[in-house]
Amino acid sequence: MGEISIKITISDRIYPLKVNTEEEEIVRRASKMINERIKDYQENYAVRDKQDLLSMAVLHYATAVLRTENKVQSQDTTVADKVDQLDVLLDNFFSK
Template identity: 40%
Template sequence: MSEKLKINVVIAGRTYPLSVKNTQEEEGMRKAAANINHLISLYEQNYAVNDKQDVLAMCALRFASQLEISSIDKNDNTDKALEKINKLNEMLQSHLG
């Protein structure tokens, strides 16, 4: 059984100790924390927000919505590809049959 790595990430000025499986997961966590901190900074500069929790909620909504939109786009692209494949199959069957 492999040993987990212990790391600390800082989000909104607070340090969070985490255990990660490997250096790839560590890199992902650190990049995610950096993205969150960057977005916090942007929200604080552009909006009159006094409460960190409000800013963190806005960040969570932004990242979650990006995942959902990406998933929807992926499903739409898959559906379109399947439609094209089905049309090609129909054309081949009518040509060969």
């Protein structure tokens, strides 16, 4: 419920953070995912500069977030359209 101090490592650098106890696991998992993505890029591409690897990882995850946001927005629009259709059907039904 409160804040705790943790240390995470990203790309061989240690970052001390204060996080809510509920978010600790998420932050640790995110750090692990970033490190795995960097390792994957390092092994599969001729990129050795840590800054470039970090930039590629950030681009990967930012793109994934935007794709997810677009999908959620599209689903929200679809749900709203369905609700509007149901509303029209109910109006028609009760106005008879």
